[in-house]
Amino acid sequence: MTLRYCPACGAKRLAPESNKRWVCGACAFCYYHNVATAVAVVLRVGEAVLLTQRARNPQQGFLDFPGGFVDPGETLEAAAVRELEEELGLTVDGDALHYRFSLWNRYPYAGVTYPTSDVYFELTLPTRPVLRCADDVAGAYWFPRPGAIPREQLAFPAVLEAVERLTA
Numbered sequence: 001m002t003l004r005y006c007p008a009c010g011a012k013r014l015a016p017e018s019n020k021r022w023v024c025g026a027c028a029f030c031y032y033h034n035v036a037t038a039v040a041v042v043l044r045v046g047e048a049v050l051l052t053q054r055a056r057n058p059q060q061g062f063l064d065f066p067g068g069f070v071d072p073g074e075t076l077e078a079a080a081v082r083e084l085e086e087e088l089g090l091t092v093d094g095d096a097l098h099y100r101f102s103l104w105n106r107y108p109y110a111g112v113t114y115p116t117s118d119v120y121f122e123l124t125l126p127t128r129p130v131l132r133c134a135d136d137v138a139g140a141y142w143f144p145r146p147g148a149i150p151r152e153q154l155a156f157p158a159v160l161e162a163v164e165r166l167t168a
């Protein structure tokens with residue numbers, strides 16, 4: 001990422017000191033490009049697992065778990081519940097979410113690459129629910145088990161790692 005102009009004094013003297021810290025040579029303003037938190041939900045019905053197809057870039061057309069970035073002032077569980085509602089029209093109880101693991105990731109968007117921490121929850125449903133996909137979701141697909149997910153269609157290396165962990 002290229003940051004040159006200081007947002008505090010406007011001088012073209014912002015320079016990276018590390019992979020997360022930019023400092024202005026004129027006024028000493030400091031900007032941290034911190035890790036952004038995201039949630040993903042592994043929806044299960046028995047062994048079957050659900051993936052969504054991304055309708056937009058990055059990685060349009062590729063498969064991903066439902067989820068997204070955590071908003072300011074929001075818990076991980078609330079973000080997961082909100083994303084399931086927004087992406088799939090699915091209303092779930094946040095207390096039913098079980099933490100599985102977290103993965104680091106990089107999310108390129110509009111010329112900026114955000115380092116992320118992706119938190120994976122698992123949620124088991126008794127039956128396959130009726131889903132209503134949002135504009136940013138091209139489709140939602142059930143796979144009979146994690147091992148049946150086509151690896152070459154996964155959107156990000158971290159999604160592949162998540163599928164490998166679920167398969168193990």
Ligand SMILES: [Zn+2]
Pocket residue numbers: 006007008009010011024025026027028029
């Ligand atoms: Zn400055």
